[in-house]
Amino acid sequence: MTQQANRRLGPLRALGLVAAASLVAAGGAGTSYAVDTPLPVTITGEDRVALSLHSDNGQPTEQQVDLRLNAPGEPFEGDGIIPTVFTGEYTIRIDATELAGVADVELPCDADGLVAVCSGYELYAGQTYNKVGKIRLDVGDDSEAGDAGSIKVTGEGAGLEFTPLTVDVLVGGAEFLNRELSVPDDLRAGGTYEAPVGLRNAGGLGAEGAVLWFHGSRGVSFPDSYGNCSYAEVTTGPLLRQGTDAICTFPDPIDAGEAYALAEPLKVGTADFALHDVFTYAFSAVGPDGTAALRAAKDYRPGTGADLTLKKVSGADPADYTRYVDVDLPLKNTYDxxxxxxxxxxxxxxxxxxxxxxxxxxxxxxxxxxxxxxxxxxxxxxxxxxxxxxxxxxxxxxxxxxxxxxxxxxxxxxxxxxxxxxxxxxxxxxxxxxxxxxxxxxxxxxxxxxxxxxxxxxxxxxxxxxxxxxxxxxxxxxxxxxxxxxxxxxxxxxxxxxxxxxxxxxxxxxxxxxxxxxxxxxxxxxxxxxxxxxxxxxxxxxxxxxxxxxxxxxxxxxxxxxxxx
CATH class of the missing domain: 2.60.40.10 (Immunoglobulins)
Known part of the structure; x- marks a missing residue:
């Protein structure tokens, strides 16, 4: 059976009882379907999973894929009712046979090897209460860098039309770590920190390019403007969320096992009022599997100067690179x-x-x-x-x-x-x-x-x-x-x-x-x-x-x- 619970916030209206395998009103959205029109249901969940050969890929109880069913309508009505949009039997089939020898797979429901079948009876508007199950992926003894495969998730049920889901899995792809930073003790408010930002590709495959994201809280600014970067400044709303974000793209390949640094240190300015403000950054890969970490830049303004570039660093110490980097700056200032x-x-x-x-x-x-x-x-x-x-x-x-x-x-x-x-x-x-x-x-x-x-x-x-x-x-x-x-x-x-x-x-x-x-x-x-x-x-x-x-x-x-x- 599916892992969904028969949850109600109040007496559920019997919207799905008119015809067991047919459609009725789609809840709060007001959309309705004719008896002979299938109800469209989308299978949702993470569509890409990258498995590292150098980490435990999270705790064993942390599944990477959460499968749900998204049905038409609003999840809640005004009187606290969760609308039922369908009543009738349906099944969800999870086929992970492509991952044999690629990764270890733990499937939900009734699993037979790398195939599982989940069954259900009711569907609710939205996807909050339409749970199917979760999938856990790990590298196995035979996993090697570059191994790849997919999980196919499909559904069947009279009166239902399912949009399937494909989950692409890549083992040992490009895996970027970031160079650790330390702030000079003599940096004072109003001063500029020259951050030696860099990355190391600890993965088994190269990447087609890289994306750099960096952020500074309200007391931090970035005086230089680069042509391959875009900037977004938040000056209103909660103070904890105010600051500057930037995204920079680097189209050149990033080789596996190699380290890179910005051609020049990234200048991080501090305001006269700054004290323990935060500067953080992270690189992510654009890989051969088509995965891109590019973000929508509609709220960003383009930079105006020359491009910021990366250069390869020889003899880099792997101990100098870590997954997460953020520093407080400046450390010296006072308030009264x-x-x-x-x-x-x-x-x-x-x-x-x-x-x-x-x-x-x-x-x-x-x-x-x-x-x-x-x-x-x-x-x-x-x-x-x-x-x-x-x-x-x-x-x-x-x-x-x-x-x-x-x-x-x-x-x-x-x-x-x-x-x-x-x-x-x-x-x-x-x-x-x-x-x-x-x-x-x-x-x-x-x-x-x-x-x-x-x-x-x-x-x-x-x-x-x-x-x-x-x-x-x-x-x-x-x-x-x-x-x-x-x-x-x-x-x-x-x-x-x-x-x-x-x-x-x-x-x-x-x-x-x-x-x-x-x-x-x-x-x-x-x-x-x-x-x-x-x-x-x-x-x-x-x-x-x-x-x-x-x-x-x-x-x-x-x-x-x-x-x-």
Whole structure:
């Protein structure tokens, strides 16, 4: 049987029961078929698999081909129903006999050697729930470089017309590895790194040509423009996705076992605000099997200068080449995170607003390329005699020191070099306490990238006699300190947390919004799911770090489908 499940989000309409082997309405798309018109079904899956002779080709449980059936119609209707577009028996035949002696094959369903037959009964609109099975391919004892073959996947069923799938398999083809890079320690923001970009063909076959892709995050630029390259710049949207991409094509053959380098180093410029920005690159092959790694270039602009070329490198050390290359640059720059407080006068029963400030005085931004948008947190202690009647949206009640309740606030990253936020706390004075103070504080960590630690704390002062404006005073506080030593890794430190150039963790949207807005809005403390999440997660982390600990809220993993921001 197929591996598809009979999944429903609600009572399934009996769309396929009018005629067991005939067609009916095609679901949300509104397309219908006459009884004598076959339903078109496309067999989908990866159509090319390249097997390496020098690697394990992924984990054994990672199948390279995922076969599904794509039927007409939208996968979901407005009321949560998954439309059934066909009811009746059908079979899918997977024929891998061409791969005998070429590769080891693991087929799904009822397999007899290199042939498998999968059967099914219902089809749903789209391909999400029309699963057939997965195919795993490995090199075998007889596999040699250049071996090739195909898997033919076909289907049969009364009232159905299948579009078949052919999966081409190549063993030991061209396999490009990229030259490792190291950034000079003396590279500073505003400087240019000359990257010795190169490749080595570790495969068993040559390639007809090569394609080079390289990327720089927001603080990286490429001052040269080459005629055989195209460039795309993203300057809007989430900060984590902003930057420059380039694609260059090289038509000359790339011989097996040989190493190549760019005829001149690739210049990688850094902005004055750059700090731990990411530069990454990768070569891919245009091979004799017709596989090309060329990308659609409709959003790219062509280069204007002379062509960038490759030259062969003799005596290259294979240990200098790897599959993935990315570097942080520059490693030297600073930002200045500053908190500002407020000084207010009020009588008993009065309600006042403390406009707390958070800003980055630069010159660097906090790129968060490795942490994927991890927030920065700070604590707010409430002055004696006052009660918070309304807290900013990005603040939640928490234990900020042993036996001391206060608020934990956060600012999303990436954080622009001139970002500025306001956190308005509405306070009701229950009783007048002259000179009542509440400390506002970032963690007291050893952060070499923050150039001025003296302004990492400030005060909310109520009815002060000394005219204090709530600015940082460098004091140790009154037992309501929000900071602690030995805290979390400073943001922007490039600690190796995975995130994609790209990729993984948060998408950076909050970082973009936070860097352009005031970062705070109205909202009663501890209302809704956000407050619960903060108490359940951040509070436990803070207590685990000890009294007075302040932590950075780490976003939930992407696969959990949620984020704290």
């Amino acid at each position: 995170l500053e908190l500002t407080g407020a000084s207010l006068d009020a009588g008993a029963g009065d309600t006042v607003t403390a406009e707390l400030g958070f800003r980055n005085n630069g010159p660097a931004w906090l790129s968060s390329q490795r942490s994927g948008g991890e927030p920065i947190g700070f604590t707010v202690a409430v002055p004696e005699g006052a009660t918070v009647t309304r807290a900013p949206e990005r603040c939640g009640e928490n234990t900020i020191a042993e036996g001391v309740r206060g608020y934990f606030c956060w600012v999303s990253t990436p954080l622009l070099e001139d970002a500025e936020f306001t956190f308005p706390f509405e306070l009701r004075v229950d009783r007048v306490v002259e000179g009542a103070k509440g400390k506002v504080a970032l963690p007291e960590w050893d952060n070499p990238f923050d150039s001025d630690h003296a302004n990492n704390s400030a005060w909310i002062v109520l009815n002060g006699s000394d005219g204090s404006d709530g600015s940082a005073d460098g004091g140790t506080g009154d037992g309501t300190d929000g900071g602690t030593s030995g805290g979390p890794t400073p943001p922007g430190s490039g600690d190796g947390d995975s995130g994609s150039s790209g990729s993984s963790g948060a998408d950076g949207t909050d970082g973009t919004d936070g860097s352009s807005g005031d970062g705070a809005g109205g909202g009663l403390a501890l209302t809704g799911a956000g407050g619960v999440a903060l108490i359940g997660g951040a509070a436990l982390l803070a207590l685990g770090l000890g009294a007075g600990a302040v932590v950075l809220l780490r976003r939930r993993a992407r696969q959990s489908g949620g984020a704290v921001a």
